Amino acid sequence: MAMSKDEIRAAVLEIIEEIAPDEDIASMNDEEPIREQIGLDSMDFLDIVMELRKQYKVEVPEDDYNELRTLASTVAYLEGKM
Amino acid sequence: MKLEDTAPQYDAVVIGGGIGGMTAANRLAKFGHKVLLLEHHFELGGLAAYFKRKGFIFDTALHGFPVGMIKTCRKYWSKEIADCIVQVDSIRYDNPQFCIDTTYTTEDFTDKLINFFKVTPETVESFFKACQSMDFFDDREKTTLEFFEEYFPGRSDIHRFLMEPIHYANGSTFLEPAITYGIVFSNFMSKGVYFFTGGTDLFVKMCREEMEKNGVDIVMQATVEKILLENGKVAGVVANGKEIKTKSVLSNANLKATCLDMIGAENLPADFAASCKEMRLSTSNSQVFIGIKEGVTLPFIGDIIFHSSAESFAPEEYIHNPPHSRSFSIYYPKCRPGYDRYAIAASMGARMSDWENLSDEEYEKAKENLIEQTLSILEQKLVPNIREITEYVEAATPRTFQRYTLHKEGATFGTKFEGLKVSEDLPKAVPGAYHAGSVAIIMSGWLGAANYGVIVANQLDEYLCKA
Numbered sequence: 313m314a315m316s317k318d319e320i321r322a323a324v325l326e327i328i329e330e331i332a333p334d335e336d337i338a339s340m341n342d343e344e345p346i347r348e349q350i351g352l353d354s355m356d357f358l359d360i361v362m363e364l365r366k367q368y369k370v371e372v373p374e375d376d377y378n379e380l381r382t383l384a385s386t387v388a389y390l391e392g393k394m
Numbered sequence: 395m396k397l398e399d400t401a402p403q404y405d406a407v408v409i410g411g412g413i414g415g416m417t418a419a420n421r422l423a424k425f426g427h428k429v430l431l432l433e434h435h436f437e438l439g440g441l442a443a444y445f446k447r448k449g450f451i452f453d454t455a456l457h458g459f460p461v462g463m464i465k466t467c468r469k470y471w472s473k474e475i476a477d478c479i480v481q482v483d484s485i486r487y488d489n490p491q492f493c494i495d496t497t498y499t500t501e502d503f504t505d506k507l508i509n510f511f512k513v514t515p516e517t518v519e520s521f522f523k524a525c526q527s528m529d530f531f532d533d534r535e536k537t538t539l540e541f542f543e544e545y546f547p548g549r550s551d552i553h554r555f556l557m558e559p560i561h562y563a564n565g566s567t568f569l570e571p572a573i574t575y576g577i578v579f580s581n582f583m584s585k586g587v588y589f590f591t592g593g594t595d596l597f598v599k600m601c602r603e604e605m606e607k608n609g610v611d612i613v614m615q616a617t618v619e620k621i622l623l624e625n626g627k628v629a630g631v632v633a634n635g636k637e638i639k640t641k642s643v644l645s646n647a648n649l650k651a652t653c654l655d656m657i658g659a660e661n662l663p664a665d666f667a668a669s670c671k672e673m674r675l676s677t678s679n680s681q682v683f684i685g686i687k688e689g690v691t692l693p694f695i696g697d698i699i700f701h702s703s704a705e706s707f708a709p710e711e712y713i714h715n716p717p718h719s720r721s722f723s724i725y726y727p728k729c730r731p732g733y734d735r736y737a738i739a740a741s742m743g744a745r746m747s748d749w750e751n752l753s754d755e756e757y758e759k760a761k762e763n764l765i766e767q768t769l770s771i772l773e774q775k776l777v778p779n780i781r782e783i784t785e786y787v788e789a790a791t792p793r794t795f796q797r798y799t800l801h802k803e804g805a806t807f808g809t810k811f812e813g814l815k816v817s818e819d820l821p822k823a824v825p826g827a828y829h830a831g832s833v834a835i836i837m838s839g840w841l842g843a844a845n846y847g848v849i850v851a852n853q854l855d856e857y858l859c860k861a
């Protein structure tokens with residue numbers, strides 16, 4: 313069964329929390345670029361893509377990386393894919 | 395493990411146990427794949443080597459790396475490995491244009507640019523911003539020198555201040571694309587320069603234990619001669635004459651050797667083979683290692699010292715034979731807790747062409763000269779009694795690097811920038827074949843090689859999962 317928007321959001325936050333344990337995930341805003349709110353570098357970003365693939369079998373091709381800019385756009389992009 | 399004891403088939407064979415190869419092997423094993431690591435030398439680590447002589451331990455490539463190495467080790471190796479990384483105290487420049495000590499942190503570097511070089515704070519800030527915003531997709535035509543000229547026109551002293559450390563870190567010069575500079579400089583220029591306490595030997599030992607824990611089969615003194623294809627895809631390798639079946643390979647060996655010798659130009663698409671042949675390798679290095687007598691202590695004179703007698707930074711000055719410029723790394727007892735000896739390693743840019751055609755006798759003489767020049771600079775500039783307190787000296791040359799790591803022409807930093815495309819395109823040219831290791835300036839150094847190993851291990855995992 314497909315995951316709901318809320319479930320996807322929670323799943324993404326869980327992945328981010330694993331990758332950046334020292335960051336304040338709870339206070340993140342859905343509309344602002346993720347990388348401007350918490351200290352994620354390009355390797356962290358690749359780790360997020362990798363975890364989505366390993367845990368949820370979602371492929372994010374390089375051309376779509378821009379879709380993962382904000383939490384809201386990420387959830388919208390992933391909806392129906394996981 | 396011995397070559398005879400390897401499994402009938404692997405998911406991935408990693409060719410070469412340098413930092414990129416080890417990191418990739420460890421990742422792939424953690425993903426659950428059956429991994430075999432084949433290393434030609436009798437030690438792991440590749441260019442990040444160490445050797446023991448007469449009670450001394452010398453590190454070849456442990457001078458300093460960016461702070462990002464802590465996070466990379468924590469995420470892709472272990473917390474224990476990450477916890478060994480500490481900041482170095484001081485970096486010194488000593489050349490005809492200026493003598494400066496810096497921690498190489500953003501604050502201190504900014505302070506030096508403003509107060510010593512008399513640049514406005516706005517210029518410094520906009521230069522740092524420009525470096526940080528550079529990425530891979532930017533203009534590749536602009537050279538680093540052109541980029542420097544935009545911010546610090548005519549200031550060859552500042553150009554040297556900016557370029558010299560990065561030159562030692564990855565062999566690049568200011569004729570390389572500006573983006574290679576911007577990316578590497580931004581990695582370094584934040585919280586200073588870092589070191590692995592316990593030395594290369596401890597790092598390699600910890601990596602090995604971690605790989606073994608995760609189930610990587612490791613065979614030393616196994617040289618891969620061929621990568622075997624079936625229907626155009628990777629099907630195996632030949633190491634020391636023995637055929638081993640595998641679904642994929644990840645080569646940490648020299649990129650040119652991987653494509654042209656192991657796979658073979660005849661097995662590559664013509665245009666890809668042509669770019670492999672055209673790809674330029676990086677230059678090489680020579681080094682002088684000095685062990686200080688037991689009981690003698692050195693005063694603190696900095697951890698890394700960039701010394702040059704060249705009037706300004708000119709690329710050819712930095713690979714000149716005999717050398718005009720060298721970096722000194724001073725190993726104090728703090729570097730290896732529990733071990734109280736002092737050692738000095740001098741590193742110089744070098745070209746294989748200056749070394750390859752020497753007779754045995756000429757070669758020994760040239761090494762002696764290299765040692766003599768290094769001692770005399772130390773004597774004049776840094777350690778006046780160096781000759782009295784030296785117990786052991788040895789030199790390494792481009793030939794040494796080639797012998798131990800099989801890098802063509804003894805190239806110590808992989809390839810020039812165009813190598814990145816070749817490395818990235820390899821799996822498209824030959825399904826199942828991947829390369830990770832120092833390449834294209836930006837993917838070199840401990841941090842670059844480790845991160846590139848992770849990136850490519852992810853791609854290889856995707857390939858295996860789809861198959």
Ligand SMILES: Cc1cc2nc3c(=O)[nH]c(=O)nc-3n(C[C@H](O)[C@H](O)[C@H](O)COP(=O)(O)OP(=O)(O)OC[C@H]3O[C@@H](n4cnc5c(N)ncnc54)[C@H](O)[C@@H]3O)c2cc1C
Nearest residue numbers: 410412414434440441455457458618647806831832839840
């Ligand atoms: C003098 C010097 C100083 C340096 N100082 C620093 C520093 O202070 N900080 C820093 O970050 N970086 C430094 N570097 C750079 C850094 O050491 C390298 O970029 C990094 O170690 C390269 O790792 P790699 O993954 O590319 O593999 P490499 O180290 O190139 O290893 C490749 C491995 O593959 C093996 N191999 C090759 N061919 C075969 C084959 N056919 N079969 C089996 N095995 C094979 C080799 O034996 C080797 O072990 C320095 C380099 C040099 C030379």
